[in-house]
Amino acid sequence: MEQSRKIGWYGLGSMGLFMAINLHNKLKAEGSYLTYSNRTLSKGEVLSQEGAKPKNGITEVARECDDIFLMVSTDAVLKGLISEMLESDVDLKGKTVLDCSTTHPDTAAEVAGLLQAAGASFVASPVFGANTVAQAGRLLFAMAGNQEAIQRLEPLIVGVMGRKIVNMGENARDSVLLKVTGNVLLVVFLEAIAETQVLAEKNGLGTKVMEEVIFENFGPVLGGYSRRMTSGSYAPKEGNAGFSVANTIKDAKHALRLAQDLDVRMPALDLATNNMLSAKAYGGENLDGAALYGVLRSQSGLPFWSNESRQQ
Numbered sequence: 001m002e003q004s005r006k007i008g009w010y011g012l013g014s015m016g017l018f019m020a021i022n023l024h025n026k027l028k029a030e031g032s033y034l035t036y037s038n039r040t041l042s043k044g045e046v047l048s049q050e051g052a053k054p055k056n057g058i059t060e061v062a063r064e065c066d067d068i069f070l071m072v073s074t075d076a077v078l079k080g081l082i083s084e085m086l087e088s089d090v091d092l093k094g095k096t097v098l099d100c101s102t103t104h105p106d107t108a109a110e111v112a113g114l115l116q117a118a119g120a121s122f123v124a125s126p127v128f129g130a131n132t133v134a135q136a137g138r139l140l141f142a143m144a145g146n147q148e149a150i151q152r153l154e155p156l157i158v159g160v161m162g163r164k165i166v167n168m169g170e171n172a173r174d175s176v177l178l179k180v181t182g183n184v185l186l187v188v189f190l191e192a193i194a195e196t197q198v199l200a201e202k203n204g205l206g207t208k209v210m211e212e213v214i215f216e217n218f219g220p221v222l223g224g225y226s227r228r229m230t231s232g233s234y235a236p237k238e239g240n241a242g243f244s245v246a247n248t249i250k251d252a253k254h255a256l257r258l259a260q261d262l263d264v265r266m267p268a269l270d271l272a273t274n275n276m277l278s279a280k281a282y283g284g285e286n287l288d289g290a291a292l293y294g295v296l297r298s299q300s301g302l303p304f305w306s307n308e309s310r311q312q
């Protein structure tokens with residue numbers, strides 16, 4: 001890639017911090033550094049200690065950088081950042097924005113149009129994989145938008161933040177369409193595993209042997225979903241949930257909206273989403289999407305909280 005282009009990052013949440021660390025390490029090895037920002041700038045301390053450069057807000061990142069990665073929670077936050085850049089005095093011509101957040105395809109299309117009108121390029125780059133996968137630099141990137149940018153930035157993605165790119169072509173909608181559609185599996189698997197583990201606990205098998213079977217028979221991804229429940233990390237005692245229940249609900253609602261527009265019925269996704277909504281209403285914000293397990297537990301006469309989770 002052209003070493004002269006400066007690389008920026010905005011968003012240091014559960015996923016973004018690990019991704020930014022991996023990206024900065026790659027840039028550092030090449031004698032460069034990552035310029036970053038976040039609403040809570042202090043979350044980037046680990047980056048600045050390694051030589052990355054903090055900035056106050058997205059506009060300052062855009063002023064300094066040519067290729068800017070974003071990793072934020074919701075469509076509204078993404079649109080807010082794009083507006084901030086467009087309304088600033090920064091000339092965006094020739095710059096590229098790559099959004100790794102999960103959004104509705106209409107949002108990606110809208111953002112692509114706004115940036116193109118300002119002379120910038122957009123690549124919708126949502127990712128598959130949990131924050132542990134982000135930490136390991138093994139995410140699966142779905143990418144669509146400016147093809148020259150995808151090609152140019154591939155060396156900063158594959159083997160750095162991700163294991164592979166699925167290139168969905170020029171239309172930015174298409175990579176997020178793949179992401180939102182693929183996420184149906186995550187949510188429905190969470191529901192299926194939660195139901196299985198509650199039954200295993202109630203019928204005396206126990207969750208440990210069931211989890212062994214899930215790992216052995218269905219592989220590490222589904223085994224990992226089970227572990228989010230049995231380890232109590234669906235309601236972590238310390239720190240933040242890996243994939244917040246609010247973000248998981250947001251992604252599920254995007255899929256339900258797409259399905260409704262096409263007259264597709266998704267009863268399993270609908271049920272799992274309602275269970276996540278109930279979990280959030282009962283247990284608050286700091287829950288993982290896997291907290292639908294707590295709802296199924298309480299509907300079956302067990303406490304919402306397990307011995308391993310926090311207790312309120």
Ligand SMILES: NC(=O)c1ccc[n+]([C@@H]2O[C@H](COP(=O)([O-])OP(=O)(O)OC[C@H]3O[C@@H](n4cnc5c(N)ncnc54)[C@H](OP(=O)(O)O)[C@@H]3O)[C@@H](O)[C@H]2O)c1
Pocket residue numbers: 010011012013014015016038039040041043071072073074077100101102103127128129130131242243244247248251
């Ligand atoms: N976690 C997963 O397993 C996973 C996997 C694949 C895809 N995703 C998707 O990736 C995206 C990020 O996920 P995540 O788990 O990293 O989310 P997260 O932990 O909730 O982090 C969200 C990021 O957005 C920022 N943010 C939130 N509200 C903001 C606001 N009003 N203004 C400016 N910044 C704001 C947060 O800033 P602060 O740090 O200041 O709060 C943080 O940087 C989401 O779209 C999610 O659906 C998540």
